[in-house]
Amino acid sequence: MAKKNKISLSEEELINALQRQDKIAAEALYDMYSASLFGVIIRIVQNNEIAEDLLQETFVKIWNSFHSYSSDKGRLFTWMVNIARNLSIDKIRSKDYKNQTKNHELEINVNSIDESRNTAYKPELLGVKDLVDKLKPEQKVILDLVYFKGYTHLEAADELSIPLGTIKTRLRMAIIQLRKYFN
Numbered sequence: 001m002a003k004k005n006k007i008s009l010s011e012e013e014l015i016n017a018l019q020r021q022d023k024i025a026a027e028a029l030y031d032m033y034s035a036s037l038f039g040v041i042i043r044i045v046q047n048n049e050i051a052e053d054l055l056q057e058t059f060v061k062i063w064n065s066f067h068s069y070s071s072d073k074g075r076l077f078t079w080m081v082n083i084a085r086n087l088s089i090d091k092i093r094s095k096d097y098k099n100q101t102k103n104h105e106l107e108i109n110v111n112s113i114d115e116s117r118n119t120a121y122k123p124e125l126l127g128v129k130d131l132v133d134k135l136k137p138e139q140k141v142i143l144d145l146v147y148f149k150g151y152t153h154l155e156a157a158d159e160l161s162i163p164l165g166t167i168k169t170r171l172r173m174a175i176i177q178l179r180k181y182f183n
Contacts, residue, residue, distance in 0.1 A: 006031040011076055018066045026063060033077065034059075037084045044088035049154065054091060058084040131181050132174075139174035142167055 007028040009017065014032070017025035037058055042051040061083050069079050132143055145151040145159060146167075153171070157164045 008032055015069075015071065015076060018063075018069075021063070021066075026059075029062065030059060033080060036077070037080060040081055040084045041088045044085065045092055050091065051088075054084070054087055058087055061087065131178055134181075135174050135177055139170050139177070142170050143174045146171060 007024060008031065009024075009028045014025060014028055017028065034055065038051060038055050041054045041058070042048070045051050045054065058080070062080055065083075069076065073079075132140055135143065141160065142156055145156040146153065151159065153167050154164060157167045160167070
């Protein structure tokens with residue numbers, strides 16, 4: 001399979017192509033700036049999956065709001081970095097992100113405790129399976145895939161053909177419901 005040549009335009013050529021919304025502008029934009037913008041995003045969110053989503057969101061926003069760019073106010077790269085930075089900061093300040101981070105920290109702590117005590121995870125011995133059976137079917141199926149079968153959130157979304165955000169919301173609601181059983 002032939003390797004695709006990267007497109008590189010001068011800043012002026014790129015600006016003109018973006019103003020015309022030429023297809024080559026989108027390709028050049030990605031080829032020329034994706035690595036740098038990803039670097040900015042990953043430093044802020046510190047999660048590859050989220051950073052990849054934000055990079056895509058950044059390019060969509062650049063494309064859709066290019067009319068607001070003015071070379072009089074600064075260089076194109078600076079403008080794009082600000083978009084990536086602002087989207088990333090908005091993400092880490094969002095309630096969704098904070099909840100996801102809390103769940104992730106809990107998973108890490110549980111795994112490290114299991115490893116340090118050399119324990120095997122057997123939910124059937126804890127009665128967790130019985131509690132999971134009390135959840136709504138749409139929550140139970142996601143919990144089964146993620147916690148009992150080892151699917152990632154993205155794999156579960158693909159398996160069930162539903163958006164990643166829906167997976168995360170239903171999983172969070174299931175965890176909240178399960179916590180009520182232990183209080």
